[in-house]
Amino acid sequence: QLVESGGDLVQPGGSLRLSCAASGFTVYSDYMHWVRQAPGKGLQWVSVIYSSGRTYYADSVRGRFTISRDNSKNTLYLQINSLRAEDTAVYYCARDPDLRYALDVWGQGTTVTVSS
Amino acid sequence: QSALSQPASVSGSPGQSITISCTGTSNDVGGYNYVSWYQQHPGKAPKLMIYDVTNRPSGVSNRFSGSKSGNTASLTISGLQAEDEADYFCSSYRNSNPLDVVFGGGTKLTVL
Numbered sequence: 001q002l003v004e005s006g007g008d009l010v011q012p013g014g015s016l017r018l019s020c021a022a023s024g025f026t027v028y029s030d031y032m033h034w035v036r037q038a039p040g041k042g043l044q045w046v047s048v049i050y051s052s053g054r055t056y057y058a059d060s061v062r063g064r065f066t067i068s069r070d071n072s073k074n075t076l077y078l079q080i081n082s083l084r085a086e087d088t089a090v091y092y093c094a095r096d097p098d099l100r101y102a103l104d105v106w107g108q109g110t111t112v113t114v115s116s
Numbered sequence: 117q118s119a120l121s122q123p124a125s126v127s128g129s130p131g132q133s134i135t136i137s138c139t140g141t142s143n144d145v146g147g148y149n150y151v152s153w154y155q156q157h158p159g160k161a162p163k164l165m166i167y168d169v170t171n172r173p174s175g176v177s178n179r180f181s182g183s184k185s186g187n188t189a190s191l192t193i194s195g196l197q198a199e200d201e202a203d204y205f206c207s208s209y210r211n212s213n214p215l216d217v218v219f220g221g222g223t224k225l226t227v228l
Contacts, residue, residue: 033217035162042118043154043162043205045217056215092161101209101217102152102167109161 002093007110014083014114020076020093020107028071031096033103034078036089036112044089047078048096061087083114119218120145120206127226133194136223138206139187144218146187150209153182153191156222157202165204166191193225201227 006018020032034046047057047067055067066079076093090111094103121139128134138145138153145151151169154162164173166182169189179194189208193200203222210216 042222043207043219045207045219048215048217058216100152100168101150101207102164103154103162104164104167104173106161106163 002105002107004093004107004110007112009113010083011116012083012114015081018078018091018110022074027069027074027076031099032076033094033096034091035094036091038089085114088114118221120220122220122223125224127228128196129228130196132196136191136204138189138220140208141187144208144210145189148209151184151189152207154205155202196227198227201225
């Protein structure tokens with residue numbers, strides 16, 4: 001199970017840290033992704049962290065977003081800086097057990113709204 | 117504009133079969149077997165229905181099947197049921213610098 005938190009209403013240029021607490025498996029042994037969905041829109045891949053710790057980002061967020069994890073807390077994070085209106089979305093964390101880019105466990109999502 | 121192309125909507129009557137297409141390029145759908153399909157009901161998180169083009173996760177009905185030909189992947193739902201009404205998204209690994217995962221824009225399935 002995955003449970004996200006940390007979403008909020010923030011002003012443009014602001015920052016947030018999203019959390020994703022895992023249970024039933026360990027975030028460090030699997031590949032963990034963040035995917036977002038703007039209101040009424042489709043899914044957009046954001047980032048992945050490998051079990052090795054290597055990280056990758058979508059072009060639209062690289063340099064502003066940072067994915068990380070705390071193994072002791074079995075929790076995944078997404079630090080979001082320099083927020084823009086187009087970052088408004090529901091953010092989901094999801095598990096990819098075999099790096100087949102197939103996300104088999106999803107959280108319920110946390111909502112980030114960027115507005116002045 | 118989404119990286120993978122899907123029809124905006126499809127419909128079918130209970131018991132019928134429908135197919136949703138997902139068209140990409142040789143850098144994603146056509147070049148790799150990392151194609152997945154997700155079902156999403158309103159207000160809910162996506163659910164994995166198909167992975168590796170044709171494989172069903174445990175617990176997913178065998179009414180759902182996947183295939184691929186060239187740069188186009190397809191999801192077929194047979195024996196349509198009311199609970200199948202949902203949005204469906206395809207996704208694929210894309211050979212990019214350095215890495216990308218691309219989604220389709222989604223298809224709204226209506227069960228008439």
